[in-house]
Each structure stands twice: as structure tokens, then as C-alpha cells.
Amino acid sequence: MVRLPYTTALTTLFSYGLLFVFGQLRDQFRKILDLFKSSSLKEKGYAPICLGLEDFYTRRLYLRIQDCFSRPISSAPDAWFDVVERQSNDGNKTLYRTGKSTRCLNLGSYNYLGFASADEYCTPRVINSLKKYSPSTCSVRVDGGTTKLHEELEDLIAKYVGQPAAVCFGMGYVTNSAIIPVLIGKGGLIISDSLNHSSIINGARGSGATVRVFQHNTPSHLEEVLREQISEGQPRTHRPWKKIIVIVEGIYSMEGELCKLPEIVAVCKKYKAYTYLDEAHSIGAIGKSGRGLCELLGVNPTDIDIMMGTFTKSFGSCGGYIAASKEIIEYLMYTCPAHLYATSMSPPAVEQVISAIKVVLGEDGSNRGAIKLLQIRENSNFFRSELQKMGFEVLGDNDSPVMPIMLYNPAKIPSFSRECLENNVAIVTVAFPATPLLLARARICISASHTRVDLIKALEVISRVGEDVGIKYFPVEPMKPQLQPQPQVENIPGFQH
Amino acid sequence: MEALDWMGPSVMNITTIAYDWVSTVFDAPLVSRAVVFGFPIDGHIVVEVLLIAVILFLLSRKSYKHPKKPLTEKEIDELCEDWQPEPLHPPITKEMLSQPRVLESAAGTHTTIEGRDIVNFSSANFLGLIGHEKLIDSCVVSLEKYGVGSCGPRGFYGTIDVHLDCEARIAKFLGTPDSILYSYGISTIFSVIPAFCKKGDIIVADEAVHWGVQNGLYLSRSTVVYFKHNNMASLESTLEKMTRGNRRAEKIRRYIVVEAIYQNSGQIAPLDEIAKLKEKYRFRLILDESNSFGVLGKSGRGLSEHFNVPVDKIDIITSSMGNALATDGGFCTGSVRVVDHQRLSSAGYVFSASLPPYLATAAIAAVDHLEQNPALLSKLRKNIGLLWKELSGITGLKISSSPLSPIVFLNLKNSSGSSKNDFKLFETIVDKVLKEDSVFVVASKRSVLDKCNLPLGIRVFVSAGHTKNDIFKAAESLKRIAETVLYDHCLNY
Numbered sequence: 001m002v003r004l005p006y007t008t009a010l011t012t013l014f015s016y017g018l019l020f021v022f023g024q025l026r027d028q029f030r031k032i033l034d035l036f037k038s039s040s041l042k043e044k045g046y047a048p049i050c051l052g053l054e055d056f057y058t059r060r061l062y063l064r065i066q067d068c069f070s071r072p073i074s075s076a077p078d079a080w081f082d083v084v085e086r087q088s089n090d091g092n093k094t095l096y097r098t099g100k101s102t103r104c105l106n107l108g109s110y111n112y113l114g115f116a117s118a119d120e121y122c123t124p125r126v127i128n129s130l131k132k133y134s135p136s137t138c139s140v141r142v143d144g145g146t147t148k149l150h151e152e153l154e155d156l157i158a159k160y161v162g163q164p165a166a167v168c169f170g171m172g173y174v175t176n177s178a179i180i181p182v183l184i185g186k187g188g189l190i191i192s193d194s195l196n197h198s199s200i201i202n203g204a205r206g207s208g209a210t211v212r213v214f215q216h217n218t219p220s221h222l223e224e225v226l227r228e229q230i231s232e233g234q235p236r237t238h239r240p241w242k243k244i245i246v247i248v249e250g251i252y253s254m255e256g257e258l259c260k261l262p263e264i265v266a267v268c269k270k271y272k273a274y275t276y277l278d279e280a281h282s283i284g285a286i287g288k289s290g291r292g293l294c295e296l297l298g299v300n301p302t303d304i305d306i307m308m309g310t311f312t313k314s315f316g317s318c319g320g321y322i323a324a325s326k327e328i329i330e331y332l333m334y335t336c337p338a339h340l341y342a343t344s345m346s347p348p349a350v351e352q353v354i355s356a357i358k359v360v361l362g363e364d365g366s367n368r369g370a371i372k373l374l375q376i377r378e379n380s381n382f383f384r385s386e387l388q389k390m391g392f393e394v395l396g397d398n399d400s401p402v403m404p405i406m407l408y409n410p411a412k413i414p415s416f417s418r419e420c421l422e423n424n425v426a427i428v429t430v431a432f433p434a435t436p437l438l439l440a441r442a443r444i445c446i447s448a449s450h451t452r453v454d455l456i457k458a459l460e461v462i463s464r465v466g467e468d469v470g471i472k473y474f475p476v477e478p479m480k481p482q483l484q485p486q487p488q489v490e491n492i493p494g495f496q497h
Numbered sequence: 498m499e500a501l502d503w504m505g506p507s508v509m510n511i512t513t514i515a516y517d518w519v520s521t522v523f524d525a526p527l528v529s530r531a532v533v534f535g536f537p538i539d540g541h542i543v544v545e546v547l548l549i550a551v552i553l554f555l556l557s558r559k560s561y562k563h564p565k566k567p568l569t570e571k572e573i574d575e576l577c578e579d580w581q582p583e584p585l586h587p588p589i590t591k592e593m594l595s596q597p598r599v600l601e602s603a604a605g606t607h608t609t610i611e612g613r614d615i616v617n618f619s620s621a622n623f624l625g626l627i628g629h630e631k632l633i634d635s636c637v638v639s640l641e642k643y644g645v646g647s648c649g650p651r652g653f654y655g656t657i658d659v660h661l662d663c664e665a666r667i668a669k670f671l672g673t674p675d676s677i678l679y680s681y682g683i684s685t686i687f688s689v690i691p692a693f694c695k696k697g698d699i700i701v702a703d704e705a706v707h708w709g710v711q712n713g714l715y716l717s718r719s720t721v722v723y724f725k726h727n728n729m730a731s732l733e734s735t736l737e738k739m740t741r742g743n744r745r746a747e748k749i750r751r752y753i754v755v756e757a758i759y760q761n762s763g764q765i766a767p768l769d770e771i772a773k774l775k776e777k778y779r780f781r782l783i784l785d786e787s788n789s790f791g792v793l794g795k796s797g798r799g800l801s802e803h804f805n806v807p808v809d810k811i812d813i814i815t816s817s818m819g820n821a822l823a824t825d826g827g828f829c830t831g832s833v834r835v836v837d838h839q840r841l842s843s844a845g846y847v848f849s850a851s852l853p854p855y856l857a858t859a860a861i862a863a864v865d866h867l868e869q870n871p872a873l874l875s876k877l878r879k880n881i882g883l884l885w886k887e888l889s890g891i892t893g894l895k896i897s898s899s900p901l902s903p904i905v906f907l908n909l910k911n912s913s914g915s916s917k918n919d920f921k922l923f924e925t926i927v928d929k930v931l932k933e934d935s936v937f938v939v940a941s942k943r944s945v946l947d948k949c950n951l952p953l954g955i956r957v958f959v960s961a962g963h964t965k966n967d968i969f970k971a972a973e974s975l976k977r978i979a980e981t982v983l984y985d986h987c988l989n990y
Contacts, residue, residue, distance in 0.1 A: 046779055047750045049693065049838055058841055070840070072656040077648040084658060097661070109648040109655070110850075117644045126645060127637055134603040134627045135636050135859045136825045137620060139958075143939040144608070144619035147600045170825065171681035173849040177712070181946055183585055198848040206716055231568055231576045243582040272582050305585060312850040316646045318680065331586035334593040335945045337708045341760075342683040343819035348636070349853060352645040428653045 003393075004408070004438065005473060012408050012438050019410065023060030057432070061410070066092050068417040068429055074101050076117035077109035079449040083426055104421065105458055107444045108428035112285040112401050113372045114449030115316030115356050121364050122316075122355035126348045133347035141333075145344030153350050154321075160291060160357055161283070161309070162301035163323035165330075169338050170345040172280060172310030173199040175320035178338035179308070180276075181207035182331075184245055187234065191225055191273070192247040193217065195255065200247055200278060210235065216255075219263035222246065226271045244273040250282030250293040254435055254443070256396025256403050258282075261297050265304065274305040284314025285401050290360050290373050296399065315356040317349045376401055376448040383446055383455055390463050391472035395441075404430075404441040405462075405471065412469050413440050419465040425458055595924075598937070603628050606962040610937070616967045618957045619939045623792050623903045624873050625962020626823035626863055635862040639855040647851045651840075655851040663857040667828050670864050671798055672808050676830035677839050680852040682817030685827030686785050687713035688845030689815050692838065693783075694719045694752055701735050701780065702754040703727065705761045708947045710754060710785060726951070727764045732771070736778045751780040757789035757800040761941075761951050763898020763906045765789075768804040772811075781812040791821025791863075792903050796871050803901075821867075824859040826852040877903060877961035880968055884959055887972030893983035897954065906941075907975075908954040909983075916943075916953055923955050926975075926982050934974035 067086060075082040082101040088094060109116060129149060139145040150168060158166035169175045180203030184190060188209040192200060194216045204211045212229060215221040226244070233240050246268050248259045261277070268275045279292045287295030292309070294301045301307065306324045311317040322332065333339055360369040380401045387394045393406040407413055413429045420427045431440040446455075466472055568576075601609040604620040605627040626632060639659065649655030660678055668676040679685040690713030694700055702714060704723040714721045722739060725731035732753075739751070753775055755766045768784075775782050786799045794802030799816075801808040808814075815829045829839060839846060867873065878901070885900055888907065898906040912919055923940035930936050941953050957971065 046781065047748055049750070049834060055838075062841065069652045070656050071654060072658050072661055073654055074658045076642065076644045077654060078644075081654075083654075097658075106654065108653050111648045115644070116646065116648045118641055119644075123640060123644075126640060130636055130640065130855075131633060132602060133600075134605070134823070135632060135856060136627070136819055136823055137600070137604040138622045138627060138819055138823055139604060139620040142597045142942055143956075144598065144600060144604050144617060144937060146597045147604075151599060171684060171849065173845055174681055174684050177684075177687075182944075198844055202716060202844060206712055227573050227577060230580050231573045240580055241582070243585065271577055272580065274582070274585055310850075312646055312648065316644055316648060318646050318850060318853050327589050328586050330589055330593055334595075337712070337944045337946055338683065340942055340944045341708050342681065343817070343825055346825050346853070346856060348640070348855065349645055426654060 008408050008473070009438060012410070015410050016437065019061055023056060026060065027056070063092055065414040065417075067095060068414050071421075071426070072097065077106060077111055078117040079106055079111075079114070079447055079451070079454060080104070081106045081109075081426070083421070102421075102424060104424045104426040105454055106426055106447070107458060108426055109447075110281070110313040110445055111316065111447040111449065112281075112314045112376055112445070113290070113316075113356070113360065114375075114447055115314070115352070115359075116447075116449075119316075119355075119359075121359055121366075121368075122352055125355045126351050129351035130348040135348060136346050137344050139344065140341055141339050141344045147344075147347055147350075149347050149350040149354070150344060153345075153354055156354055156357055157321050158323055160361070161307055161323045162291065162294065163307060163325070164302075165326045165328075166321050166323040167329050167332055167336075167339065168319055168321045168345055168350070170319050170342060170349075172312060172318075172320035173202075174338050174342060175308060175310070175322060176200050176203040176278065177206060178203070178336055178342075179306075179322055179332065180204055180245075180247075182336050183207075183306070183328075184209045184243060187239075187242040189229055189241045189244045190247060191222065191229070191244065193249065193252075193259075195252050196247060196249060197253065197278065197280070200249075204247070216252075217257060217260055219260055219267050222264060223267045223271075226267065226273060230271060244271075245276050246273050247276045247278065250277060250279040251286070251400050251402055253281055253402060254404060254430065254441070256400045256443075258286075258296070258397045258400055259293060261293055261299050265299055269303070275303075276306045276308065277304050279307060279309040280320075281313055281402060283309040284356075284360065285376060286399055288373070290314070290369075311349070311353045315353045317352040317356070319345045319349060319353070372448040376446065379446045379448070379450055379455060382452075383444070383459070386459050387462070388474075389477045390459070390466070391474045391476040392462075392466060393471075393473045401446040402443065403446070404443045405466075406473065407440045407442055407469075407471055408438060410440060412471060413442075416442055416465060416469050416471070419468065420461060423461045423465065425461045427462075598931070606960055606964075606967065608937070610931070613935055615931070615935045615937045616963075616970060617937050618959070618963075618971055619937050620960070621788070621820040621904070621958050622823060622960045622962065623788075623821040623877060623958070624797075624823070624863075624867065625960045626821075626866065627962075629823070629866070631866055632823060632859045632862045635858045636855045639858040643854040645855065646853055649851070650849060651846060651851045657851070657854045657857070659854045659857040659861070660851060663861050664828070666861050666864055668830055670868060671814070671830055673814070673830040674833045675836040676828050677836050677843075677846065678852055678857065679827040679829065679843075679845055680849055681845070682787065682819040682825060682827045683709045684845040684849070685815045685817060685829060686710050687716065688843045689813060689829050689839065690714060690754065690783065691717040692843040693717075693781075693813070693835075694750065698750040698752065699739055700752045700754055701732065701739065703756070703759070703766075705759050705764075705949055705951050706754065706756060706785075707760040707949070708944060710756070711948055714754070726762065727759070727766060729767060729770045729774070733774055736774060736780065740778050751778075752783055753780045754783045754785075756785040756787070757793065758899070758902050758904070760788060760904075761949050763902040763904045765793075765899045765901060766800070768800050768806050768811075772806050776810075782810075783813045783815070784811050785815050787815075787817040787820055787827075788902070788904060790816040791867055792874070792877065793901065795874070797821070797867050797874050818856075818860050818863075822860050822863040824856045824863060826856055826860070873961045877959065880959050880961065880963050881905070883965065883968050884957065884972060887969065888957075888975065891976050891979050894955075894979050903959050905957040905959060906954045907957070907979075908952050912952060920953055922982065922986060923953065926979050927955065929978045929982065930974050933978065934970065936971045936974045938971070938975070 072084040083104045084101045085098045086095040137145040154166045176199035186208040190204045190209050190211045194213045214225045283292045284290045310320045358364050395404045417429045429442045608617045647655045664676045686709045694717040696718040698719040700719050700721045705726040724735045790799045791797045813831045817827045818824050894907045897908045938957050
């Protein structure tokens with residue numbers, strides 16, 4: 001959990017206050033100048049797309065540091081990639097590409113197992129499937145969009161995750177938004193973790209069920225909420241709830257923490273609630289054979305009612321899946337809108353996932369999969385411990401490849417990001433609204449394709465830049481003194497045996 | 498004792514004074530003879546008035562309720578023990594178990610199912626670009642350079658230069674200032690609508706919009722009013738009702754949401770009339786061109802070219818690239834303000850991984866190919882016309898889509914009344930057509946969550962790649978089998 005020092009909170013609030021005041025001043029000037037400019041005839045009578053303060057944050061705060069986000073790249077998002085340079089002529093309002101690019105170390109892409117670039121086993125197979133099935137099927141799964149590849153993938157992912165059956169979709173976001181309304185509707189209750197991803201929130205809202213939130217990763221508070229809700233029933237009518245689903249994530253992408261799955265599953269079983277586990281970041285990245293959080297924490301996968309995951313992060317592809325019991329999957333295939341109305345997953349992407357899983361399981365005849373899994377675990381633990389030794393405030397649990405470094409102050413966001421880029425390290429910084437206002441952070445994603453040399457260079461750069469920017473909030477651990485050779489006793493004058 | 502001695506007389510004094518006062522009030526002849534409004538009142542009237550006031554006061558108080566006691570831990574335990582949840586899924590019926598057909602090769606105009614060569618009329622491959630070498634070559638180059646996935650959302654190093662090139666290419670093709678790419682076709686429209694429409698805004702939408710649009714309308718939490726499917730008089734009266742007398746309507750954002758070619762019925766929206774209405778009532782127009790981009794218009798630029806309406810009159814155009822362009826993903830285009838706004842507030846753009854780069858290069862190759870070969874469009878139109886001619890004589894089925902729509906809908910002339918029975922009929926026809934004549938058409942399926950009420954039907958997706966023989970084969974097979982199946986069905990009922 002984040003421990004916000006008192007002085008840092010005050011300085012951060014002061015910075016935001018200052019930015020707000022200056023933004024308002026500039027808005028007032030803009031209003032005065034607009035009075036002289038005649039508004040175009042076309043827009044007269046139409047309400048503006050954004051009224052007043054709605055996009056204040058975008059115009060006055062985000063645009064000033066716009067060059068730290070959405071940086072385009074011109075090569076595969078591997079351990080080292082080419083970041084395209086951009087320039088602005090009008091104070092960061094519009095950016096255009098200069099045509100040059102710099103080779104940088106990639107600490108921002110979700111490339112946990114290193115499948116992001118062309119791979120010796122996967123890419124030839126992907127190209128074969130592309131030539132056989134072409135880039136898209138142009139139809140929905142129930143019409144003409146199911147190919148042999150899709151069936152193979154569904155069998156494989158069900159076996160990999162440890163559930164009886166699975167179904168795949170073309171996009172992870174749509175998986176959550178379209179599945180939750182099918183499983184639960186009005187009269188049901190969804191209890192979700194307070195830091196869940198926006199796709200889960202959208203799906204929960206779209207379902208029409210009542211949504212309650214429990215404190216992040218706190219099974220005792222979940223139990224309290226469950227007891228209160230079951231005993232009170234639906235709001236106002238006090239009828240009993242039709243069903244209760246508890247939604248948690250495997251690794252929380254902004255905290256890097258692992259979910260306390262055994263306790264939460266025990267609580268849900270006790271109160272007969274259904275569990276929904278979103279393993280977007282944890283599938284393939286943690287666990288001895290990459291099977292995700294259940295393997296790492298020793299939870300039986302069949303104890304969890306619905307397991308969801310995406311193929312974007314660890315398998316270098318795109319799309320999402322749902323794995324559950326056979327009946328639930330049959331019902332989903334009959335009625336889920338993403339299955340009935342959305343174009344099926346692109347066949348080369350399907351083949352990429354199949355080949356990637358085969359590599360991870362060692363079925364391609366080599367041990368590259370085991371090496372990758374070992375590499376990512378070692379890299380994550382090494383990087384995290386070194387950062388903590390340097391005095392940074394790093395969040396997240398051991399074994400998790402996602403590590404946020406706290407920045408807090410709004411001015412440190414662009415300075416940290418730009419300084420690191422000058423030194424050829426590409427870092428991701430996150431601010432409001434993806435995180436709470438005061439808790440801006442830089443997030444590092446470690447990959448199995450980072451070598452030890454890469455990580456040491458990254459640590460050097462981050463340490464230097466962190467020192468300049470002033471984000472070493474914790475005391476630096478003293479370096480262990482080097483062992484000096486002992487002076488020879490005989491050489492000291494006056495000292496005789 | 499002394500205190501009592503001292504207090505005694507003073508208490509006596511006080512009581513005497515009080516008694517005197519009270520007796521004067523009640524017995525004083527002068528007061529008791531007071532005349533109020535000409536009526537003489539006695540002293541006891543005062544007591545009675547006081548009594549009545551007290552009674553009225555007590556009557557007006559609510560009856561006394563016991564304060565609510567919170568449930569004890571034991572009671573909560575018992576309630577939790579007793580509570581039984583519903584199962585996550587309803588009981589599985591036989592129709593839920595139907596499996597889709599599994600293709601063994603690309604879903605082009607001819608495909609392979611269970612080892613047989615099939616003529617494919619179920620893929621929305623309107624320009625016949627599936628399997629085209631130019632697309633496949635550009636994809637191979639892209640796969641070798643960028644890998645498959647983009648490994649990040651657009652804000653965090655997921656923006657690859659091919660995405661920016663694709664956005665610029667589409668904007669140039671359509672003649673709009675800028676465009677924005679989404680990573681999945683169906684997520685385009687249900688991310689765009691909530692980005693622009695917030696609580697309190699007014700949206701007027703067609704009642705037959707597809708599920709993606711319905712979901713977007715629901716997530717936007719605005720006031721949504723539906724008008725009758727493709728009925729301009731109904732649209733005008735709805736717009737009139739929404740703006741009449743509403744003085745605040747000036748400040749509220751107002752949108753009309755329509756599709757160019759409706760996914761659920763194949764009708765084409767009359768853009769010229771909608772544009773006139775939109776300007777008269779000051780509404781913004783959101784147009785979903787998934788089935789018309791690359792199909793309508795002299796050069797495939799969509800509904801605006803078809804009706805000769807300047808493209809900047811439409812505020813927001815969205816489309817899925819999974820139909821005519823034979824790739825995946827979607828795009829949205831409009832003015833610079835519209836596109837820039839989505840880069841930070843559209844959920845499906847900000848919180849989701851970006852489009853795989855090889856699909857973006859395929860899109861660029863497809864748009865290039867379309868621009869260089871406008872003859873594809875006339876071929877598509879000829880094929881649709883031919884199919885219409887052949888299918889217009891079937892007994893029992895009627896074509897309910899527009900003559901220009903590449904999705905040809907066949908509905909029952911006399912529906913049996915229940916959509917389940919209709920669906921069974923269509924499934925029988927479709928199965929027989931596939932088994933006996935190796936032609937693949939599909940019956941439309943609806944999800945439980947879909948609110949659209951239009952009748953189900955058989956859908957035939959025509960492509961520019963189909964030859965005359967393919968079309969004759971399909972038409973002849975459908976005619977023969979539909980007539981036999983419907984005849985048997987009529988005999989049995």
C-alpha cells in the first residue's frame with residue numbers, strides 16, 4: 001500500500017492548486033479573446049461538445065505534458081525499440097513526427113514473455129496461417145467465422161488454465177463488457193474490488209445489476225460487505241438477491257499487487273457468491289509454468305467460477321478468453337453479444353497464441369518456455385529489490401512483473417519521463433484519471449527478453465534521474481563495504497608476536 | 498428549621514398570589530363577561546379551547562414506532578445460511594447446443610467445410626478482398642517487422658507508426674480532417690457514444706440499431722428516444738417533441754444516431770432528409786457506416802457520396818473495418834475537435850491495447866486497392882441486382898432489404914407468430930441448402946440482451962468476388978429448398 005508522507009501531500013496539493021489557478025487565468029483570457037473573434041456560423045445554435053470545466057484538465061494540465069504520452073514507435077515493441085521523435089511549434093498543442101527515431105530500452109510495453117517481436121517458432125506458423133486463412137474472416141463466430149484454429153485455441157486454453165471449457169473473443173475489453181451483462185442482470189449484486197479496471201466497471205454498469213465496492217484486496221472487508229448485503233437484500237424492496245458475483249483481478253496493473261486469492265475464494269464459498277477472476281496481466285507471467293495466479297498461490301482453478309484473461313500481454317497477440325464450466329460456456333456461446341455480433345478473432349492472431357502456449361509448455365521441443373518463465377521471475381525480483389535498495393518507493397509484490405515507482409508531484413511526471421528518454425530509457429508515467437489525483441507514478445513492466453546488462457543500465461539511468469528529480473523518498477540502503485585485504489601483521493612496526 | 502420558618506411565609510405568599518390570579522382569570526366577572534365579536538364568552542371556554550388544541554396536536558403526531566434494532570450476528574448468520582443463489586446459467590436446452598460450421602480454409606467466396614468445397618455467402622466480404630495477394634503481402638512484411646500484437650494501449654508505447662499512417666490514409670480517402678483507429682469493430686460505436694453523450698443529453702435513435710449501438714446508448718446514461726425504423730415522419734415528430742417548449746434545449750447536447758445500412762434489416766437511411774432535419778432542429782448526427790463504407794457511392798466513400806451530401810455535414814462517422822476492408826478493427830472520423838476529444842475520453846481507445854499493426858497495414862492496402870479499382874463497386878452492384886432478380890419469385894419468402902444493400906434479407910411472407918418456430922424453419926432451410934447444394938447462407942440469430950424487435954430472416958452476404966454461376970447456384974438452391982420446406986411446414990400446420 002502507498003504511504004504518502006505529509007510534506008509530499010502538501011507540496012503536491014500546492015502544485016495542483018497553482019496549476020489550477022494559472023489554468024483559470026488563461027481560460028479567462030481565452031474568453032476575452034473569443035469575444036472579439038466571431039464564432040463560425042456552423043457552430044451557432046449547437047451546444048459545445050465540452051462545456052466549460054469538463055475538459056479543463058485536458059486543456060490546461062494534460063496538453064502541457066502531452067509529449068510524455070502516446071509516443072509512437074517504429075519497430076516491434078521488444079526489449080529495445082525505436083521511439084519516433086516528435087516536435088511541436090505551438091507549445092505542445094499539436095505534435096508532428098520529425099522522421100527521426102532513437103533506439104531506447106523498453107520498460108513500458110506489456111511484453112512479459114518476450115513474444116512481442118518476430119519469434120523463431122511462432123512467426124513462420126503465423127505467416128502460414130495468414131496465407132491459409134487471410135487476415136480476417138469478415139464474419140461473426142456463429143455465421144462463418146469459426147475456423148479449425150479457433151476450436152484448437154479454445155481447447156488449448158481450457159487445458160492450459162485448468163477449466164473444462166473456454167471461449168475466445170477478439171478483444172479483451174469487449175470480453176468483460178459483453179460477458180458480465182449476460183451472467184447477471186437486474187436483481188443481482190456485483191461486488192468488485194475498488195481498483196478494478198475500466199472494462200469491468202463498464203460491464204458491471206451495462207448489466208443493470210447493483211454494484212458495491214469492497215476495499216482493495218481486503219478479504220475481511222469483503223466478508224463484511226457480503227454479510228451486510230445478504231442480510232439486507234435488495235435496496236428498498238428487501239427481496240433476497242438473485243445472485244452475487246465477486247470480481248477481482250489477478251495482478252492490479254496500477255499497483256503491481258497480487259490478489260489475495262485463497263482468502264477471497266474461501267469467503268465467497270462460505271457465502272455462496274460466485275467468483276470472477278480477471279487474469280489480464282497474470283496469465284503467462286506468473287506461476288511455475290505460467291498458468292497464472294491459481295498456480296502461484298495454490299488455488300484449484302475449478303474453485304473459481306469464471307476465469308477471464310487476455311492474450312495481449314504475455315502471448316504477444318490480441319484478444320481475450322473466458323474459461324469456465326462446460327454449461328456456462330455453452331450458454332455464453334448461445335447468447336453472448338460479442339459471440340453473436342462481433343467479427344471473430346483474426347486467424348493469424350489465433351495461431352500466435354497457440355504457438356506461444358506451445359512454446360511455454362515446452363511442446364515445441366525446446367526448453368525456451370521454461371527459460372522465459374525463469375527469466376521473468378528473476379528479472380522482476382532483481383529489479384524490484386535493487387530499486388528498493390536505492391530508496392525509491394516501489395509498489396507491488398514479489399514475483400509480479402509490474403512495478404510502479406511513486407512520483408506524486410505533477411511536475412516530476414514530465415521531468416522524469418523526458419530525462420529518461422534523453423538517456424534512451426523509455427518509461428511510462430501515469431497520472432490522473434488513471435490513478436488518484438495525488439498518487440501519480442511511473443510504471444515499469446519487466447520482460448523476459450530483458451538481459452541482465454539491460455536491467456543494470458536501466459537501474460543506473462533511473463537512479464541518476466531519480467536523484468535529480470528527487471523521488472528517492474526512502475533512505476538509501478548503505479552499500480555493503482567491500483572486503484579490504486587485511487594488512488599483513490608482520491609489516492606493522494612495533495608489533496611483534 | 499429556621500429555613501422552613503423563613504420559607505414558610507414566602508411560600509404561602511406565592512401560593513396566595515397565584516390562587517388569586519387564577520381565580521381572577523376564571524371567576525372575575527369582568528373577564529368572564531368579555532364580549533368577543535358580539536358573543537359573550539365564559540371562563541370555562543378557555544379550558545375547552547385548550548383541550549381542543551391538545552387533542553388536535555396529539556392527532557397530528559405520528560403514531561409511536563419502536564426504534565429499529567440492528568440485526569444481531571446470529572441473525573445475520575442464519576440469513577446467510579438460508580440464502581440460496583440462482584445458478585449462473587439457466588438450464589441448457591437443446592437449441593443452445595447447436596454448433597456453428599467450422600471452416601477449414603479462408604472465408605472467401607469459396608471455402609471448405611468438412612472437406613467439401615462450398616460457395617460462401619455468409620461472410621461480409623463485400624469487395625472480395627479476402628485472400629487478395631496485395632493484402633497478404635503487406636501483412637507478411639508487417640508481421641516480420643512488428644510481430645503480431647502491439648503490446649500496449651495507445652497512450653503507453655502502443656502507437657506504432659502504421660497506426661498513424663492508417664488514420665491519415667482513411668481521413669484522406671474520406672475527405673475529413675482526421676480519424677482515429679479502434680482495435681475492434683464492435684467496440685468502436687459503444688466507445689464513441691459514451692465519449693460524447695453524457696447524462697442529461699438527448700439522443701434520438703432508430704429502433705432497429707444493432708446491439709453495439711444499444712449498448713453505447715445505455716452506457717451513456719442520456720435520455721434516449723427511439724423513432725420508427727427508417728421512418729422520416731416519425732423522426733421529424735420525435736425531434737419536434739424533444740425541442741418544443743424546451744428552453745434549456747439550447748444548452749443540452751443533442752444527437753441523432755442512425756446506421757447507413759442497418760445490420761438488422763438491410764434498409765438504407767435517407768441521409769439527405771436526415772441532414773435537412775438535423776440542421777433545422779440543431780442536432781448532431783452520429784452515423785455508423787459499418788456496412789456501407791466501401792459499398793455505397795461512386796468510389797466507395799459511403800452514404801454521403803451516395804446521396805451527394807458534403808461529408809462535413811455529418812458530425813461523427815464510425816465504421817467497422819471488418820466488412821468491406823477485410824481486416825479487423827474500426828475507425829471514427831469527423832472534425833479535428835471530434836477526433837481529439839476521443840483520444841482522452843473514449844474508453845475503448847484509452848484503456849485497451851491498440852490494433853495489431855499487421856491489420857493496420859492490411860487496411861491501408863485495402864483502401865489503396867479500392868481507390869485504384871472502383872470497378873469492384875459496379876461488380877458488387879451487378880451481383881446484388883442479379884441475386885434480387887433470381888430470388889424475387891420464391892413462394893413464401895420475400896426480400897425485405899433495400900436493392901442496394903449487400904446484405905440480402907429474406908423474411909417469411911406469413912410468419913408463424915413465434916420467432917422460435919420461424920427460426921427453426923430458417924435453420925432447416927439453411928442446413929439443407931448447405932448439405933444438398935454446398936451453398937452457405939445463414940439465419941440471423943439474436944442475443945437475449947438485444948432489444949431489437951424486427952423479424953428474423955435468412956441473410957445472404959453478396960460479394961464482388963462472386964461469379965455469375967455462384968449467384969445462380971445460390972438462388973436456384975434457395976428457391977427449391979425454401980419452397981419444399983415451407984410447403985411441408987404448411988401441410989403440417
